[in-house]
Amino acid sequence: xxxxxxxxxxxxxxxxxxxxxxxxxxxxxxxxxxxxxxxxxxxxxxxxxxxxxxxxxxxxxxxxxxxxxxxxxxxxxxxxxxxxxxxxxxxxxxxxxxxxxxxxxxxxxxxxxxxxxxxxxxxxxxxxxxxxxxxxxxxxxxxxxxxxxxxxxxxxxxxxxxxxxxxxxxxxxxxxxxxxxxxxxxxxxxxxxxxxxxxxxxxxxxxxxxxxxxxxxxxxxxxxxxxxxxxxxxxxxxxxxxxxxxxxxxxxxxxxxxxxxxxxxxxxxxxxxxxxxxxxxxxxxxxxxxxxxxxxxxxxxxxxxxxxxxxxxxxxxxxxxxxxxxxxxxxxxxxxxxxxxxxxxxxxxxxxxxxxxxxxxxxxxxxxxxxxxxxxxxxxxxxxxxxxxxxxxxxxxxxxxxxxxxxxxxxxxxxxxxxxxxxxxxxxxxxxxxxxxxxxxxxxxxxxxxxxxxxxxxxxxxxxxxxxxxxxxxxxxxxxxxxxxxxxxxxxxxxxxxxxxxxxxxxxxxxxxxxxxxxxxxxxxxxxxxxxxxxxxxxxxxxx
Amino acid sequence: xxxxxxxxxxxxxxxxxxxxxxxxxxxxxxxxxxxxxxxxxxxxxxxxxxxxxxxxxxxxxxxxxxxxxxxxxxxxxxxxxxxxxxxxxxxxxxxxxxxxxxxxxxxxxxxxxxxxxxxxxxxxxxxxxxxxxxxxxxxxxxxxxxxxxxxxxxxxxx
Numbered sequence: 001x002x003x004x005x006x007x008x009x010x011x012x013x014x015x016x017x018x019x020x021x022x023x024x025x026x027x028x029x030x031x032x033x034x035x036x037x038x039x040x041x042x043x044x045x046x047x048x049x050x051x052x053x054x055x056x057x058x059x060x061x062x063x064x065x066x067x068x069x070x071x072x073x074x075x076x077x078x079x080x081x082x083x084x085x086x087x088x089x090x091x092x093x094x095x096x097x098x099x100x101x102x103x104x105x106x107x108x109x110x111x112x113x114x115x116x117x118x119x120x121x122x123x124x125x126x127x128x129x130x131x132x133x134x135x136x137x138x139x140x141x142x143x144x145x146x147x148x149x150x151x152x153x154x155x156x157x158x159x160x161x162x163x164x165x166x167x168x169x170x171x172x173x174x175x176x177x178x179x180x181x182x183x184x185x186x187x188x189x190x191x192x193x194x195x196x197x198x199x200x201x202x203x204x205x206x207x208x209x210x211x212x213x214x215x216x217x218x219x220x221x222x223x224x225x226x227x228x229x230x231x232x233x234x235x236x237x238x239x240x241x242x243x244x245x246x247x248x249x250x251x252x253x254x255x256x257x258x259x260x261x262x263x264x265x266x267x268x269x270x271x272x273x274x275x276x277x278x279x280x281x282x283x284x285x286x287x288x289x290x291x292x293x294x295x296x297x298x299x300x301x302x303x304x305x306x307x308x309x310x311x312x313x314x315x316x317x318x319x320x321x322x323x324x325x326x327x328x329x330x331x332x333x334x335x336x337x338x339x340x341x342x343x344x345x346x347x348x349x350x351x352x353x354x355x356x357x358x359x360x361x362x363x364x365x366x367x368x369x370x371x372x373x374x375x376x377x378x379x380x381x382x383x384x385x386x387x388x389x390x391x392x393x394x395x396x397x398x399x400x401x402x403x404x405x406x407x408x409x410x411x412x413x414x415x416x417x418x419x420x421x422x423x424x425x426x427x428x429x430x431x432x433x434x435x436x437x438x439x440x441x442x443x444x445x446x447x448x449x450x451x452x453x454x455x456x457x458x459x460x461x462x463x464x465x466x467x468x469x470x471x472x473x474x475x476x477x478x479x480x481x482x483x484x485x486x487x488x489x490x491x492x493x494x495x496x497x498x499x500x501x502x503x504x505x506x507x508x509x510x511x512x513x514x515x516x517x518x519x520x521x522x523x524x525x526x527x528x529x530x531x532x533x534x535x536x537x538x539x540x541x542x543x544x
Numbered sequence: 545x546x547x548x549x550x551x552x553x554x555x556x557x558x559x560x561x562x563x564x565x566x567x568x569x570x571x572x573x574x575x576x577x578x579x580x581x582x583x584x585x586x587x588x589x590x591x592x593x594x595x596x597x598x599x600x601x602x603x604x605x606x607x608x609x610x611x612x613x614x615x616x617x618x619x620x621x622x623x624x625x626x627x628x629x630x631x632x633x634x635x636x637x638x639x640x641x642x643x644x645x646x647x648x649x650x651x652x653x654x655x656x657x658x659x660x661x662x663x664x665x666x667x668x669x670x671x672x673x674x675x676x677x678x679x680x681x682x683x684x685x686x687x688x689x690x691x692x693x694x695x696x697x698x699x700x701x702x
Contacts, residue, residue, distance in 0.1 A: 051686060119686055123647050125591075125663060126688070208647065208662055250545045273658055275582035275665040282580055283573055287566055297558040301551050356569045357578045360656040364649050364684035433653020435684035441692035448653050448680045500546030535588035538663045541646050543621050543688025 004076050004490060005397040007084040012093055014395045016072025019101060020065050021477055027060030028470040035463025039456045040440045050439040051117045051544060058120030064104050069384050070229045071146045074173040076391060078150055080490045081167035082157040089149045096145025103138025106131060117544040124211045127540030130199035133191050140184050147177040165502045168249055169236050169492060175256045176228040179221055182264055186217030205537030209276045213531060216267035224263035226376050230383045233336055234303055240493035241333050242326060244310030247302045248499040253506040258295035261516050262288060265523035269354045273363045276534060281527045288523060289354045331408030335386030338416045339379040346374035367430025370423040378419040385411060390488055392480040399486035407476045414469040422462035429455035581659040581669040591663035594618055594644045612636045619648035619661035621688050627696035636672045649684035676702030
């Protein structure tokens with residue numbers, strides 16, 4: 001059993017995690033301010049703009065916190081399951097870390113200078129400073145170094161263990177990074193080929209619909225890039241945490257392959273309300289979108305099967321007796337578990353968003369904001385918080401104390417309550433038509449808009465609650481870095497003996513990548529031909 | 545590959561529900577005509593020459609039948625041209641919307657009129673206003689510093 005903190009790679013992993021939490025802290029301050037402004041509670045001082053704060057919140061939370069945390073966590077797990085990173089792999093990983101960090105700092109400076117108040121989706125033809133786009137390139141190319149590092153380490157393991165099935169964690173880490181690479185090809189294409197030449201003034205115009213389509217080619221698999229590492233925790237780590245076993249290794253791998261395949265050729269469901277794309281291709285991509293229901297159902301089954309088998313092995317009686325056997329008093333289990341439960345309503349909301357017709361009711365309203373505050377900001381974030389409470393002690397060779405556990409439980413409870421209230425208010429007021437990404441307004445006291453105010457105040461209050469949770473979390477992290485020396489386990493579960501052999505085909509990447517490539521070409525070729533044949537492009541606008 | 549008996553059942557039931565659901569939205573789209581807005585056959589225009597290109601050289605309402613109108617509307621920072629539209633109750637309106645600058649939203653809360661106004665493209669949607677009221681028309685896509693002021697009304701007279 002490899003203890004990551006005894007390798008030089010522990011510093012690499014820890015550096016990623018700490019940058020992630022620095023981003024979460026600043027992003028959290030922005031989030032709280034935003035809620036208070038939108039609710040009409042405060043006004044921002046010193047000429048700081050609402051949309052500037054909103055841009056910082058989106059970029060820091062959705063791109064920086066998640067990407068750094070995920071990569072740091074995956075490195076630690078790769079070391080744990082495949083051995084210390086090869087010296088070259090470690091070097092590539094550090095290069096990636098530096099590029100991503102420089103990119104983040106540059107991007108944040110541009111936002112603070114009010115040179116890039118374009119929100120994290122940076123829709124053309126709003127034109128930010130070219131250095132904002134350069135910052136995005138640094139973050140993306142830096143993350144590709146992580147892809148090279150993790151896939152090289154995975155291949156090295158396969159070479160040195162001929163004929164064996166790879167460790168489940170390593171397989172899932174590699175699939176997460178492959179998904180990320182395929183997804184980021186879209187954003188890299190639009191930034192490198194469209195935004196950078198245009199913002200430096202080398203070309204005059206930009207094709208807006210192509211840039212949006214490339215963005216959403218990336219934007220949807222992006223959410224699966226957040227979700228897959230969450231599933232890694234649920235599939236591989238939680239069973240060990242409760243003292244149980246992985247229900248089925250092969251079904252877990254199959255679920256990941258299906259997520260990989262069905263999360264990319266589906267971006268048009270974010271563009272249902274847009275012109276220039278034929279309704280038939282929209283519908284085809286809606287169908288492909290919904291196929292992720294299948295691996296989601298498999299994941300739900302595996303989780304509850306694991307919990308139930310464990311409860312029964314401890315002597316639980318009756319149909320639901322096992323529910324009482326789970327270790328709710330341990331934040332390392334509680335936080336991801338609460339995230340898992342809240343993923344059920346979150347998924348239901350997603351089905352509404354992606355439906356051809358229902359999308360017209362909720363598109364660009366606060367309903368959508370409520371949706372992703374339940375998915376990424378609750379399910380994913382709580383799972384990552386739960387990981388943090390054992391991962392930082394493991395990486396630093398310190399112990400996870402009872403006091404830390406108590407802090408963590410408070411963070412979990414406050415965060416969950418804050419998010420449930422906030423996203424409930426957002427979902428409801430979104431159904432009434434309140435737009436997302438909009439500063440405080442009553443539209444000249446229009447009666448429709450006045451009805452939204454109560455909900456917007458509730459959002460403001462829950463934002464403050466969430467910020468309190470972030471303060472407790474930051475205090476916990478400082479406490480972890482100074483906790484007593486010792487050993488903290490990196491939990492990796494074993495497979496249930498009754499699960500049977502894993503077929504080798506599930507470990508053969510090239511088959512699944514070819515299927516995915518065929519689907520992408522099928523789903524996007526015709527829409528792109530239509531868009532390339534559209535009229536003249538747009539010049540740039542600075543409207544902030 | 546071993547799959548637990550209950551898991552097979554669970555996946556089969558789930559997939560069957562999914563098929564029913566997809567068929568339902570497919571019927572909604574193809575048999576009942578509830579496609580999302582926007583078509584590829586629309587007029588393509590130069591975003592810099594919106595006000596010189598028909599029909600947006602003459603934005604506003606055009607009566608095309610018994611209580612049926614075409615509405616040619618240009619979204620711009622931070623308003624709609626024309627604003628404050630008035631129509632009789634029961635009117636069917638075919639909206640044709642484009643943008644003169646950045647991307648905007650075109651949303652009438654309380655209805656299913658919700659679409660993107662994109663420079664160089666024309667978005668289309670039809671809606672029948674059966675209830676008399678002063679409807680709010682607002683921009684629901686961030687478009688700049690004055691985004692929260694971008695709104696107007698559509699008055700449906702009884």
